[in-house]
Amino acid sequence: MTIIGAPALTITDLTAQFIGGRWREGSSGTELLNTDPFSGEVLASYPAASLDDLDAAYRAADEARRGWREMNAYERRAIFENAVTYVESHRDEIVTMIRQEVGGTALKANFEIGLVTDILKEAATFPLRMEGKIMPSPIPDRENYLFREPLGVVGVISPFNFPFFLSMKPVATALGAGNAVVLKPHEDTLVTGGTLLAKIFEEAGLPAGVLNVVVTDISTIGDGFVEHPVPRAIVFTGSNAVGAHVAEVAGRNLKKVLLELGGNNAFIVLDDADLDLAVDAAVFSRFTHQGQICMSANRVLVQKGIRPAFEEKYVAKVESLTVGDPGAQDTIIGPVINERQATNLGGLVQRALDAGARPLVKGEVDGTLVHPTVLTDVTRDMEVARVEMFGPVVVLEEFDADEDAVRIANDSDFGLSGAVHTTDIERGMRIARNVETGMIHINDASIHDEPIIAFGGSKQSGFGRLNGQWSLDEFTEMKWISVNRGRRRFPY
Template sequence: MDLLHLHSQYIDGSWREGNSTLKMENTNPYNGELLASYQAANVMDVDAAYQAAKKAQKSWEHVNPVAKRDIFDKVVNVIEKNHEAIVEVITKEIGGTRLKAEFEIGLVKNMLKESATFPLRMDGKILPSVTEGKENRVYRVPIGVVGVISPFNFPFFLSMKSVAPAIATGNGVVLKPHEHTVIAGGTMIAKIFEEAGLPEGVLNVVTTEISEIGDAFVEHPTPKSISFTGSTQVGRHIGSVAGRNLKEVHLELGGNSGLIVLEDADLDLAVSAAVFSRFTHQGQICMSANRLIVHEAIYDAFVERYVETVSGLTSGDPSDDATIIGPLINEKQVQTTAKLIEAGIAEGAEPLVKGKIRGNVVEPVVFGHVTSEMTVAKEEIFAPVVSIMKAKDDQEIMEIVNDSSYGLSGAVHTQDIERGTQLAKQMETGMIHINDGTINDEPNVAFGGMKNSGVGRLNGEWSIDAFTTTKWISIQHNRKQYPYS
């Protein structure tokens, strides 16, 4: 399957170019190779996509649940048959390494397998009534049409995280991937579902710049729910626009996760988890461990092993299977990272490892003796840059870890599980993992953050709740007497 040369828009089962005069280019973030150029979508295309989804949803809702499930099984088969082609897209378009590509594809397949169960889980209830002779039925029904906006870092998975459950629960979907990852986050997904036999119009993809469509994607009257994954700044705006238009909104936003290492931790495990949690996909993951909070009793020993491990990580061409750290998505992200590194040094953070910047490849940077007031501790850093912070006891650890406007993920390393659990309960974050890394996502467990890290939960039954609504139908079996007629 040729996935790198698809047309830019997929609307009502038709592959086409957008109607905008804007010509967009899709390039390899590692070497600048032009992958594709295409005409962007405009407001007319967005409207056409939503109209197609609205029309198709009416019949898709009533397709037998087993038939829906079978399509999802076929989607998984299509992915497995085209595994290497998908790896190529993730490598060339996103700058993902082989490790990252395999990790992302695995997440996608698990999400699809979970979503395949949803059509048979659209259960309702029969409830008692305070009125004699009345029967209350509560039906679970699709919300209608869902608009999905996905990011550039894990676009295949983070698009599918909303697209698959929304379709499985009987909705029509319009997907707008990030402009830097239109294939992995958009057209590739449409092609896979098309190959699996999804009816035309159920899934539509529009690729464009926000400058071309403004708020039209969110403001359009058709979608009843908007699911967005991306930065907190953009999420605030989308939430505001959705609220004004009385739409449900699900926001998975930024993070500044803390990984705690207590004095009784398994050091080798803690170091391994901390390295994986920071440097996977160059640190371009919302759950990445930006801050490592280490008990003072083992601070020096931890830092020594951590620095030694990080210093051995390979950086460069993501198409080389030996590469661990590939490029950031674009030059803008590199410039932002360079300024944050300079700010860290200027504010007194100690650069224990200070890699070079080569093109869009940023080699690892490890700061020691970081305090909560420093910029590198406060900002979400979407790059292979990490801060190590020292704490004297559990109280100070909690003060440090909760001194953040974000609250997405976290981890605690200790041999005392109950102590770790009690600390986890005090952490102002949506997800905490004991003796593990901060990067975790399971298809049947609630995923989401607190504070500035988002609104709502996805996965499993929470995704069913997110993309459906309930309808109350009552039946009065006995003749009812009204008071004035």
């Protein structure tokens, strides 16, 4: 059971469901294990939530949403400010949890916590931004009022890679817009993507039932999370295959759906780029958190004239990256989330090599540790050129003219992020405008997120935009109330 109020917050303190403001065990009879991806140690076990538990969570949210919407906006803002204080005061414990549950290094964990506090601060402004409008009418003596209203209840399904932030982003902003939320974290990150958020908001003073967390897996609840009649919107972050299914089920049930899916992002280096900056940014863009980031650069495209110089520097930097225990201070690349993912990456690389790809760096797979691999001589029909490689594997390609870089970058079903490096900003802007992607960064990494800037992808990388005003728009709807102050004349 959960140990509420323990002096030092640990994973074993957060092993229950959080439903209606109460911590309780799941009733499915299925036990979920929380495992350290580096050591294989079982950190905790969890009785999984059943469909009845899920129903209780949605019903609790539905009951609590009206009181939350009507609470004074300044009181609601204070709860988010309290949440920021709680996160900062428990930073060291949260870093440990991210290392244990996700395999993240201290660098990754602190980066993620910074993103979390930023989005909490942005969500804190939402209660004071629920403004409406009074608009004119072509009909005499008529007034049109537009009110911004919360959707009601939002269901959030979060991923394993940046679970603390990618859960907090939709949860905090949906709450900030006056909604109640039910969160289902990924089964590999039950705490940092789930019950930790419940604890934070409980301690921050969020009313009971406004946030509920169900810890379970799909084999137990099936499509129940999306099909349930209570939620008005579903937010899903994860793979394209699952995202397509979520969208299909949500569509059949007439629910709004926001999808943040995969990427096959291109990192373009033009012949006038600052090579040292480009190398540093390209390595960061691929190997941060073992490449398990949707915005990671799968493909590095280098202009022909500078290929040898870039490749030499790039390979040297990749080979210098330390692989190992995420708890060690000098580790850059820790474990991938589980052995299944590691095995899949090893097979992906081997198939590319069998098809004629050449390794500039060839890393080995050791349990959940996948050492860096850089492939070249990759053709467009090879799997590694077309799929999202969620690990420390990257393709380095050469192009001739600027339009070739754009063509290669766009030769993908995905369109999430990207980068262009050049000392000619106008040239970089022309290329960036022509790459079919939701986000792209000039002279920077492909991994970037800011709390007030629209975040989202195009093509099969999903749809919808979060952060700032875009989150406020996604999690609210405009309600029209008209007032006729005169005597309306009707035609009959």
